[in-house]
Amino acid sequence: DSGVTQTPKHLITATGQRVTLRCSPRSGDLSVYWYQQSLDQGLQFLIQYYNGEERAKGNILERFSAQQFPDLHSELNLSSLELGDSALYFCASSPRDRRTNYGYTFGSGTRLTVV
């Protein structure tokens, strides 16, 4: 157990639907990062939160949104789902957001299948 908890582990849903992926960071970590891993795009950074505030945005679609709550858990909301959104979604946490020697701790991922 890495200490980063992602739920659910698997999700199957239909096109056009909306889902919420949840992440609880490792105890004490303030930064949460969301990544999407698909076969054609590889590992893509989506968005980062630090202590409740959005800190950086990557290639995140407008149909996707995220937030980090006061207890530091984070949710990634995916709406109007398309077949191409099928992917493995990772959450990772780190103690700080700017020190390069702080590695991430990854969760086990949520595998989303859109049918």
Added chain:
Amino acid sequence: AQKITQTQPGMFVQEKEAVTLDCTYDTSDQSYGLFWYKQPSSGEMIFLIYQGSYDEQNATEGRYSLNFQKARKSANLVISASQLGDSAMYFCAMREVIQGGKLIFGQGTELSVKP
């Protein structure tokens, strides 16, 4: 723009032999960190090793070592005495201070260890 390149989509190695996985990077920042992660077929991302841009010594972690050549912008991973359990995808990644801490990943190398 920062970029990580892994030119070996797949590699084979005989059990107990050493193998080198290539990684080159591109950045204009002076302060950055380089990471290697392992992703077995189960999907989780496992941190292996870290090298800071100002570190003069090559990083080592057990059977893993990082051959860091700053002038050539390369950060190759060396796995000594390969084991069957080393069969997995391996990702090289870079983290820059100015980018707020996000990781940029290469496309990965699939390593297969033969008995």
